[in-house]
Amino acid sequence: MTKNSLCDVLIIGAGPSGAVTAAILVQKGYQVTMLESTAFPRFSIGESLLPQAMEFLQLANLLDCVKEAGFQFKNGAAFAYHDHYTEFDFSQKFGGGFNSTFQVERAIFDKILADKAQEFGATIIYQQRVTNLEFTDKLHTVITCDETNNHHSYQARFVLDASGFARVLPNLLKLNRPSEFPPRMSIFTHISAKLDRQLFDQNKILISVHPKHADIWFWLIPLNDTKYSIGVVGEPHLLEKAQLTPEDQLMELIQQTPNLYTILKDISLTCPVRKITGYAQDVSTLYGKGFALLGNAGEFLDPVFSSGVTIALKSAVLAAETLDLELQGKEVGWQESFAKPLQKGVNTFKAYVRTWYTGELQQIIFSNRQPEEIKAKICAILAGYAWDETNDYATDARRKLSLLAKVCTTLGQSN
Numbered sequence: 001m002t003k004n005s006l007c008d009v010l011i012i013g014a015g016p017s018g019a020v021t022a023a024i025l026v027q028k029g030y031q032v033t034m035l036e037s038t039a040f041p042r043f044s045i046g047e048s049l050l051p052q053a054m055e056f057l058q059l060a061n062l063l064d065c066v067k068e069a070g071f072q073f074k075n076g077a078a079f080a081y082h083d084h085y086t087e088f089d090f091s092q093k094f095g096g097g098f099n100s101t102f103q104v105e106r107a108i109f110d111k112i113l114a115d116k117a118q119e120f121g122a123t124i125i126y127q128q129r130v131t132n133l134e135f136t137d138k139l140h141t142v143i144t145c146d147e148t149n150n151h152h153s154y155q156a157r158f159v160l161d162a163s164g165f166a167r168v169l170p171n172l173l174k175l176n177r178p179s180e181f182p183p184r185m186s187i188f189t190h191i192s193a194k195l196d197r198q199l200f201d202q203n204k205i206l207i208s209v210h211p212k213h214a215d216i217w218f219w220l221i222p223l224n225d226t227k228y229s230i231g232v233v234g235e236p237h238l239l240e241k242a243q244l245t246p247e248d249q250l251m252e253l254i255q256q257t258p259n260l261y262t263i264l265k266d267i268s269l270t271c272p273v274r275k276i277t278g279y280a281q282d283v284s285t286l287y288g289k290g291f292a293l294l295g296n297a298g299e300f301l302d303p304v305f306s307s308g309v310t311i312a313l314k315s316a317v318l319a320a321e322t323l324d325l326e327l328q329g330k331e332v333g334w335q336e337s338f339a340k341p342l343q344k345g346v347n348t349f350k351a352y353v354r355t356w357y358t359g360e361l362q363q364i365i366f367s368n369r370q371p372e373e374i375k376a377k378i379c380a381i382l383a384g385y386a387w388d389e390t391n392d393y394a395t396d397a398r399r400k401l402s403l404l405a406k407v408c409t410t411l412g413q414s415n
């Protein structure tokens, strides 16, 4: 086993939450090492960003390099169900902030962030899979395994887990807790195609609902003029048929959904079709002595509102601010400075996810009677501004959405 010199902060994983935390901390003068199990660029799902995420990138001085990359522009989200079609344009949202963002190929996006964090001074060691760790009073030791099966140890004053769905620390420290949402699965791929722009808005993510199962939905995310990400989400028993390959399952579900099939009828699936199941997870705590959990290593809800990267970056910003104080020797409360503020927005998104699957939010979204000021407040959440204390559709989301759904149902029946 090789022993490496001590650093201030070790980060497990160099995805967006790891890279943004590293970028902020090295710019404050700390020695930060990221240990990443893969070699970048590598595929990752999670391609549609939200405008709120732009603020977090800006705060870490990472926005310019993302802008320079020329990613697909995104200015809103569109929803389709039978003959209902609703668009949310981020420029019409309640409150201030960014009105647009990007749809990104994550292999490229994640590498840009990681490279920039490295340029700012972070050390990244690729192909180092974290397998174990030991906490002592002051220093913590992380053990890794490299691609030739050699083991290495690293010491740090603090460890941040940004390992995404691998959830390294929750698994090692037994912090996992089941999510309140039932296990769902997703089948997805990239397609190369020239799609007819008359049929959909290239500047928006399109969420299409299956005509017979309102809890099965699809994303169509333009990545550039000729490359698209498509995927379907639903409970496994509704998506899987033993006799079908994932390619055939995905195509069959698309064919069952006329408004989406109209757009995609000429495509062929040439890239690998991937599946992911049971991704929603929760933990008993987001921090402990000498460690904190970032992004998906903490909690993941559901992909429907593209909130994953935004939540991951919010956790990165809050953790970096809190850790900065701790490393200066100041008394800090991780509950008050990190977990509680993070959870506020997570709970907002949770209310939107919950009401999407109960059907209440779909009732609202597909109603043609939404008052403009309410639509603007919901639009702000879809843009990621879930932490906005001035938006009652953020602070009191659960109650407001239930009430509004009832109004929409009554109005729908009186039509």
Ligand SMILES: Cc1cc2nc3c(=O)[nH]c(=O)nc-3n(C[C@H](O)[C@H](O)[C@H](O)COP(=O)(O)OP(=O)(O)OC[C@H]3O[C@@H](n4cnc5c(N)ncnc54)[C@H](O)[C@@H]3O)c2cc1C
Pocket (backbone or CB within 6 Å): 012, 013, 014, 015, 016, 017, 018, 035, 036, 037, 038, 044, 045, 046, 047, 048, 049, 050, 128, 129, 130, 131, 162, 163, 164, 165, 166, 167, 168, 186, 231, 276, 279, 294, 295, 296, 297, 300, 302, 303, 306, 307, 308, 309, 310, 312
């Ligand atoms: C089907 C689906 C669709 C989604 N769509 C969207 C979307 O449109 N928009 C959106 O914002 N979010 C989306 N998400 C969520 C998004 O993928 C995640 O929220 C986001 O990637 C979280 O970032 P992260 O930095 O926490 O983790 P990740 O991006 O997963 O990064 C974790 C890193 O840790 C590394 N790692 C893992 N194990 C180890 C180890 N043992 N040692 C060292 N390194 C390790 C990994 O290789 C990886 O590079 C989607 C999720 C799913 C399941």
